[in-house]
Amino acid sequence: MKEKIRTLVDFHKEKIIKLTRNLVATPSETGTEGTIISVLTREMNEMGFEEIILDEMGNLIGRIGTGPKILAIDAHVDTVGLGELSNWGFNPLYGKIEDNKIYGRGSCDQKGGLATALYAVRLLKEIGFPKDLTLYFVASIYEENAEGVNWQFIIKNLGLKPQAVLLTEPSNLGIILGHRGRIDLEVHATGISSHGAMPDLGDNPIYKLSKIITEIEKLHENLPVDPDFGKGSIAVTAISSQSVSLNAVPEKALIYLDRRLGLTDSQESAIKEIAELPAVKESKAEVKVYSFKIKTHKGYEQTINAYYPSWKMNIDHPLVQVAIDTFKLQFDEDPETKLWQFSTNGVATKGLFDIPTIGFGPGDEKYAHTCEEHVPIDHLVKATEFYLRFYLNWAEKT
Numbered sequence: 001m002k003e004k005i006r007t008l009v010d011f012h013k014e015k016i017i018k019l020t021r022n023l024v025a026t027p028s029e030t031g032t033e034g035t036i037i038s039v040l041t042r043e044m045n046e047m048g049f050e051e052i053i054l055d056e057m058g059n060l061i062g063r064i065g066t067g068p069k070i071l072a073i074d075a076h077v078d079t080v081g082l083g084e085l086s087n088w089g090f091n092p093l094y095g096k097i098e099d100n101k102i103y104g105r106g107s108c109d110q111k112g113g114l115a116t117a118l119y120a121v122r123l124l125k126e127i128g129f130p131k132d133l134t135l136y137f138v139a140s141i142y143e144e145n146a147e148g149v150n151w152q153f154i155i156k157n158l159g160l161k162p163q164a165v166l167l168t169e170p171s172n173l174g175i176i177l178g179h180r181g182r183i184d185l186e187v188h189a190t191g192i193s194s195h196g197a198m199p200d201l202g203d204n205p206i207y208k209l210s211k212i213i214t215e216i217e218k219l220h221e222n223l224p225v226d227p228d229f230g231k232g233s234i235a236v237t238a239i240s241s242q243s244v245s246l247n248a249v250p251e252k253a254l255i256y257l258d259r260r261l262g263l264t265d266s267q268e269s270a271i272k273e274i275a276e277l278p279a280v281k282e283s284k285a286e287v288k289v290y291s292f293k294i295k296t297h298k299g300y301e302q303t304i305n306a307y308y309p310s311w312k313m314n315i316d317h318p319l320v321q322v323a324i325d326t327f328k329l330q331f332d333e334d335p336e337t338k339l340w341q342f343s344t345n346g347v348a349t350k351g352l353f354d355i356p357t358i359g360f361g362p363g364d365e366k367y368a369h370t371c372e373e374h375v376p377i378d379h380l381v382k383a384t385e386f387y388l389r390f391y392l393n394w395a396e397k398t
């Protein structure tokens with residue numbers, strides 16, 4: 001099987017490169033994924049997907065098979081923006097090839113994974129689609145600004161509940177078992193405004209926050225070490241206040257916090273931790289989860305709470321073992337198993353819904369979001385081989 005897959009992928013190599021370059025050349029900054037979703041709908045139709053759904057949020061979900069073993073592949077199609085164009089030494093929306101690498105925005109994060117995981121489905125059909133498999137290919141949107149919100153929508157509204165999810169974000173061809181979570185919090189302090197010349201008549205909320213900030217700085221130093229993710233962290237990331245004039249004691253003041261979460265932290269525990277600080281209690285400051293509004297390319301609007309739970313798979317879990325086994329079978333060596341430094345749709349699939357989830361993708365994640373973003377062509381070839389073998393192996397061993 002190893003040689004069969006290698007020969008097949010090698011035969012299709014130019015088409016895999018072409019698809020990747022074509023996707024890189026299709027702009028898809030978060031919120032503007034309409035065009036790439038059309039391109040992918042055409043691809044899925046050509047590949048013979050049996051059902052293709054564009055959901056109300058704007059995610060594209062393709063299905064092949066009706067078997068009892070349900071596997072979902074996730075690839076987010078959006079990218080971060082281009083930033084300052086002059087910082088790129090080339091056109092980031094062309095798919096430049098140099099030194100056997102494809103360069104451009106999204107090449108690494110994560111159109112290489114998108115193209116290869118999708119192409120592997122085509123090859124799976126060619127080799128023989130397993131009878132007892134149902135494969136969902138989810139081209140998800142809006143990941144860069146609100147990871148996991150796409151999958152929350154899909155699970156709640158379409159009822160899709162696969163037995164396993166494979167995330168195709170860049171992993172430098174390592175097998176990913178999880179990542180830290182995050183919650184963004186706000187602390188609101190209220191005071192009494194007075195003339196700046198008579199501050200004693202007022203009650204200054206900035207002074208209340210300054211005590212709170214000192215306690216948060218200490219809290220950071222004393223956060224426990226998470227056995228999986230290392231030392232927890234909390235940081236004050238922004239401050240603002242509301243005042244009738246620069247010569248008045250403000251009536252309100254607000255700080256924003258970035259709290260990275262371990263496996264035992266939750267939304268409740270993170271809020272409680274701040275709410276119970278002596279300075280917060282004393283000043284009666286209010287602690288809230290930061291929320292923001294999104295509007296997708298389909299016009300769908302939602303208010304999002306910035307809570308992204310951590311998740312981690314046990315190395316002994318059958319899904320992880322199938323992935324490790326796949327790598328060994330196809331490449332005759334042990335894979336690297338590791339955690340991602342960044343956050344992904346796994347916050348929903350595993351973090352919120354506890355669906356067994358792993359990650360694997362082409363490209364070194366350190367180039368994601370940079371102006372040197374690229375994916376090596378040999379990674380594309382190896383990733384296609386891995387995905388194809390994984391689809392077969394998972395269907396057989398599950």
Ligand SMILES: [Zn+2]
Binds near residue numbers: 076
């Ligand atoms: Zn990504």
